[in-house]
Amino acid sequence: MGDASTPLTLEEARYLLRRTGFGGAKPRDLEQVVGLPRGEAVAELLEFKPSRFAPRGGDSSEIQDRWIRYMLRVRHPLQEKLVIFWHDHFATSALDVTDTRMIQQNKTLRLHCTGVHRSRSEQVDFMLPLRGNFKDFVKAINKDPAMMQFLNTEDNTKTSPNENYSRELEELFCLGVLDFGGQPNYTQEDVFQIARAFTGWRTREVRGYEREAYFDIDRHDYSAVYNATRGPKVIFKSTGGFLPAGQGRSFTVDGEGAPEIDAVIDIIFDHTDSQGHNTVARHVTRRLIEYFAHPNPDVAFVDEVISASNFDVDFDIRELLRAIFIDDRFYEGVAPIAPGVRKSVKFPTDFVIGTLRLLGIRPRRRDLRVNDSGSGVVRGYLRDMGMTLLEPPSVFGWNWETSWLGSTNVQERYQFAVDATRASGAGTASVRYSKLMDLTLTDPVTIVDTALAVLQVDDQFSGADRQTLLDYLGPGPIDFGDENTFNRKLRGLFALIIQSPAYQVY
Amino acid sequence: MAITRRQFLARTGLLTAGSFFGPGLANPFMRKALADTIGDRYLVVLFLDGGNDGLNTVTPIANGNNLGTYGFSANLRTAYNNVRNSIRLTDSNLLPIANDAGTNTPLGLHPGFAGLHNLYAQDLVAVIQNVGYPVPNLSHDSSRRYFETADPLGVGNGTGWIGRHLAANYGLVDLPAVSVARGGVPGEFAQTDTGVLAIGELRRFNFPYHSTSGSYAAENTRRDTAFLEMYAAASVSGHPSVEFLGNVGNSVYDAAQVYPDLHPLYVADRPSFNLSYSDPANIGENTFRSSTARDLREVAKTIYGVTQGYVDSRFFELRNGGYDTHSNQGGDTGPHYDLHNEVGTALELFWADITDMGVADKVCVLIWSEFSRRIGQNSSGTDHGSQGPMFLIGGKVDGGVFGKHPDIAQYSATFQNGNTRYLQGPASNPFRTTDIRDVYGTIMKHWLNVPQATVASVLPADSGDPNTRWTAPNFDLNLFKP
Numbered sequence: 001m002g003d004a005s006t007p008l009t010l011e012e013a014r015y016l017l018r019r020t021g022f023g024g025a026k027p028r029d030l031e032q033v034v035g036l037p038r039g040e041a042v043a044e045l046l047e048f049k050p051s052r053f054a055p056r057g058g059d060s061s062e063i064q065d066r067w068i069r070y071m072l073r074v075r076h077p078l079q080e081k082l083v084i085f086w087h088d089h090f091a092t093s094a095l096d097v098t099d100t101r102m103i104q105q106n107k108t109l110r111l112h113c114t115g116v117h118r119s120r121s122e123q124v125d126f127m128l129p130l131r132g133n134f135k136d137f138v139k140a141i142n143k144d145p146a147m148m149q150f151l152n153t154e155d156n157t158k159t160s161p162n163e164n165y166s167r168e169l170e171e172l173f174c175l176g177v178l179d180f181g182g183q184p185n186y187t188q189e190d191v192f193q194i195a196r197a198f199t200g201w202r203t204r205e206v207r208g209y210e211r212e213a214y215f216d217i218d219r220h221d222y223s224a225v226y227n228a229t230r231g232p233k234v235i236f237k238s239t240g241g242f243l244p245a246g247q248g249r250s251f252t253v254d255g256e257g258a259p260e261i262d263a264v265i266d267i268i269f270d271h272t273d274s275q276g277h278n279t280v281a282r283h284v285t286r287r288l289i290e291y292f293a294h295p296n297p298d299v300a301f302v303d304e305v306i307s308a309s310n311f312d313v314d315f316d317i318r319e320l321l322r323a324i325f326i327d328d329r330f331y332e333g334v335a336p337i338a339p340g341v342r343k344s345v346k347f348p349t350d351f352v353i354g355t356l357r358l359l360g361i362r363p364r365r366r367d368l369r370v371n372d373s374g375s376g377v378v379r380g381y382l383r384d385m386g387m388t389l390l391e392p393p394s395v396f397g398w399n400w401e402t403s404w405l406g407s408t409n410v411q412e413r414y415q416f417a418v419d420a421t422r423a424s425g426a427g428t429a430s431v432r433y434s435k436l437m438d439l440t441l442t443d444p445v446t447i448v449d450t451a452l453a454v455l456q457v458d459d460q461f462s463g464a465d466r467q468t469l470l471d472y473l474g475p476g477p478i479d480f481g482d483e484n485t486f487n488r489k490l491r492g493l494f495a496l497i498i499q500s501p502a503y504q505v506y
Numbered sequence: 507m508a509i510t511r512r513q514f515l516a517r518t519g520l521l522t523a524g525s526f527f528g529p530g531l532a533n534p535f536m537r538k539a540l541a542d543t544i545g546d547r548y549l550v551v552l553f554l555d556g557g558n559d560g561l562n563t564v565t566p567i568a569n570g571n572n573l574g575t576y577g578f579s580a581n582l583r584t585a586y587n588n589v590r591n592s593i594r595l596t597d598s599n600l601l602p603i604a605n606d607a608g609t610n611t612p613l614g615l616h617p618g619f620a621g622l623h624n625l626y627a628q629d630l631v632a633v634i635q636n637v638g639y640p641v642p643n644l645s646h647d648s649s650r651r652y653f654e655t656a657d658p659l660g661v662g663n664g665t666g667w668i669g670r671h672l673a674a675n676y677g678l679v680d681l682p683a684v685s686v687a688r689g690g691v692p693g694e695f696a697q698t699d700t701g702v703l704a705i706g707e708l709r710r711f712n713f714p715y716h717s718t719s720g721s722y723a724a725e726n727t728r729r730d731t732a733f734l735e736m737y738a739a740a741s742v743s744g745h746p747s748v749e750f751l752g753n754v755g756n757s758v759y760d761a762a763q764v765y766p767d768l769h770p771l772y773v774a775d776r777p778s779f780n781l782s783y784s785d786p787a788n789i790g791e792n793t794f795r796s797s798t799a800r801d802l803r804e805v806a807k808t809i810y811g812v813t814q815g816y817v818d819s820r821f822f823e824l825r826n827g828g829y830d831t832h833s834n835q836g837g838d839t840g841p842h843y844d845l846h847n848e849v850g851t852a853l854e855l856f857w858a859d860i861t862d863m864g865v866a867d868k869v870c871v872l873i874w875s876e877f878s879r880r881i882g883q884n885s886s887g888t889d890h891g892s893q894g895p896m897f898l899i900g901g902k903v904d905g906g907v908f909g910k911h912p913d914i915a916q917y918s919a920t921f922q923n924g925n926t927r928y929l930q931g932p933a934s935n936p937f938r939t940t941d942i943r944d945v946y947g948t949i950m951k952h953w954l955n956v957p958q959a960t961v962a963s964v965l966p967a968d969s970g971d972p973n974t975r976w977t978a979p980n981f982d983l984n985l986f987k988p
Binding site: 161163164188191339340395396405406407409411415464471501505 | 556643644645646647648685687689690691703704705706707710711712713714725728729731732733735736737739740743744748750752754755757758762827830832833834883884885886889890
């Protein structure tokens with residue numbers, strides 16, 4: 001059994017950085033982590049000063065480009081990996097939401113995901129949490145102008161409560177339809193009553209492009225008027241494990257009106273499932289494990305990291321991540337592909353941005369091109385791999401794992417591999433192979449090993465796949481001084497590795 | 507492996523399995539072994555994603571005159587006017603179809619669905635009212651999964667209803683199914699290790715560096731060999747998602763030898779139909795790139811490819827999103843109108859196309875949505891509901907109105923009873939609901955010619971209360987002409 005004091009092997013260090021960064025780490029970063037106790041290495045990863053970046057742009061494409069550019073250069077990729085996770089979790093689409101609201105939401109996700117570093121002047125601003133707290137995060141999402149537009153909180157009024165947000169708040173953001181024991185976590189009545197809490201909330205412009213939520217008392221559903229027909233403002237009468245059984249919880253405990261939406265969140269975070277566990281903690285922990293480690297994690301994995309981090313009480317995101325990255329089960333994906341090894345399919349963002357980072361390619365022009373053609377735009381590759389940033393397919397976010405592997409999607413991965421490895425020329429994005437490896441190498445075995453190491457998969461390639469690459473290269477000595485050999489064999493070798501099955505998984 | 511697609515096309519006529527690919531690679535797309543089950547038939551499944559408002563799709567025009575055992579509930583237009591105000595469809599704008607049989611209520615399609623109505627007028631459309639499943643789930647995700655698996659009580663393993671059929675009849679990588687989508691394999695087709703093709707656009711469906719002529723020929727052949735070796739190894743790696751990846755890589759490589767050519771073939775042979783789908787005069791100001799017209803054209807191209815002996819794809823899936831009309835739904839005009847208009851127009855163009863190809867009697871289109879919406883509206887839209895209409899289009903479909911209109915008069919002003927009840931029960935039940943599995947089973951049995959016993963194994967009956975469970979399957983709905 002490993003724990004926080006267990007030193008990281010080279011393979012484990014690589015895996016940790018692959019999962020928490022884009023694609024992998026530069027040898028320099030890797031050296032700093034190998035041999036460190038897990039606890040120390042993870043602390044290094046987590047104790048970054050959070051950035052306050054906002055991807056400003058005039059339209060969805062421009063916002064995507066700004067965000068991609070930032071991800072290509074960011075010093076602490078874990079924060080951006082988390083922003084992508086929360087963007088997927090609290091999915092909101094620019095197809096239905098004003099661009100400026102999407103920019104503001106992107107910043108909100110970044111500020112809340114692991115906590116924000118407060119400047120001196122912000123010490124008194126209690127809206128900004130010192131550490132990422134999931135309960136505060138959800139309360140902030142309640143009032144996020146993009147979310148309020150996307151799931152119609154702005155249209156939710158006393159005369160006709162709109163259930164769109166309240167349903168997804170329960171189904172997707174906090175509880176899940178069913179708990180781990182297959183029992184329902186909420187009823188249709190709960191959806192409706194929670195919708196009543198959100199009646200009256202609207203948004204208005206504040207400064208620059210930003211908006212803020214405000215409470216319009218005239219549009220709120222008050223008990224005195226509506227309880228006669230709509231019943232009491234009580235939720236979880238038949239689920240949630242609240243005692244005494246059958247009475248549920250009232251969300252007017254802190255007063256009627258504006259306080260109701262925070263009270264709803266407090267109650268939801270007290271919800272326990274049919275197995276007596278905190279429902280929110282299990283729901284979001286499973287999701288984070290699926291994102292950072294592997295699909296369908298054992299219940300024991302979920303429960304252990306919750307208990308180790310006290311997440312079901314504190315809801316501190318950083319502490320939960322620390323527990324996940326220290327747990328033995330996290331490292332079940334370290335070994336190369338084999339039956340029983342916990343492999344997970346790379347997100348398009350990891351595939352594309354990770355590859356560009358590993359190859360040192362700086363896409364050119366405002367729209368970030370890998371080559372001079374209009375088809376070489378980074379955002380376009382992501383789109384055709386099934387992941388248009390800011391435009392998740394629905395409120396459910398993206399579908400992960402084998403859903404990333406539609407025929408068109410994998411073809412785009414293969415095409416990107418060719419385009420990226422071919423990138424060359426004055427004034428355009430280029431791979432400078434001479435910076436990646438020693439081009440005077442002549443021995444095919446050494447060349448294959450070196451290329452695999454550059455792409456951080458030398459420990460992931462099977463002997464058979466290695467032999468395939470050697471057969472492709474042909475007998476040595478290889479002379480990369482020869483232009484034809486360089487253009488075909490070297491670029492071809494890198495393209496094949498990027499297209500390989502092993503490179504499609506973490 | 508070195509043969510080019512051009513050479514390949516030049517030598518095609520009718521292809522037989524194994525004539526093209528080398529040993530060790532099954533030839534997935536040339537198979538002509540389908541005759542036993544579906545013969546020369548096609549099934550196109552169109553998903554209206556988001557929950558289409560059924561009550562504003564098949565709508566009472568006036569009250570029925572057969573109160574009989576139904577009582578006040580037969581006054582469907584009165585009930586409709588009570589529950590819909592700002593999104594109400596004007597009676598005179600509705601496009602008339604046959605009456606609801608039980609209540610003799612005149613029904614009409616949404617004015618935006620003129621395209622579908624034109625097909626209806628040609629006796630090509632079955633309107634199946636009030637289709638659902640026991641214990642309606644108001645979650646998009648859960649309900650969509652129930653429709654896709656046809657397993658609402660969750661007793662199976664989560665595979666799709668068509669996927670189970672495919673798995674029983676075809677090998678791992680030779681599935682005659684194509685999804686027109688940017689994403690992965692749709693739920694209907696899901697089963698273990700599928701190699702279903704998911705193609706966004708045929709024109710862009712290309713395996714890179716396929717030029718096998720000129721100075722790169724030998725080099726590209728070596729790359730292909732290396733690629734195929736790695737993917738062949740992945741498909742027997744013993745790791746489920748990596749095996750899936752291996753199968754996808756192999757099938758994509760194979761399909762890329764043929765499928766991209768279906769585009770120029772179609773464009774060359776059917777220029778006017780090709781242009782019709784994107785012509786603003788036909789589709790208005792819709793964004794063609796993301797439209798149902800564009801996706802249905804990809805289906806038409808593929809079907810044309812089948813008729814010309816290039817491929818053998820028989821099952822298609824596509825979707826049109828945007829039906830989650832919680833707000834700003836509109837009535838006689840507006841977003842819901844635009845959605846229906848886009849889908850209806852695309853279907854009409856598609857139908858003209860395949861009719862001209864001579865295969866209209868061979869094609870069946872099934873249109874579904876994960877649920878209908880709440881009977882009572884909210885401020886400007888509708889929240890999630892339960893049973894709703896399905897549509898079946900085809901040259902062999904027996905056009906008309908089937909099933910029974912939902913019991914909207916039973917709706918009360920409060921939320922609790924805001925959904926249509928699911929009641930199977932006896933056929934004499936005034937508001938009996940049709941189960942999704944009766945529709946699927948009828949399609950399998952009467953369209954795909956799957957034997958009754960096989961259908962029953964793909965769609966096993968529920969146990970429990972016959973009023974609220976699907977205990978008596980009926981795979982013989984009269985949806986097809988004899």
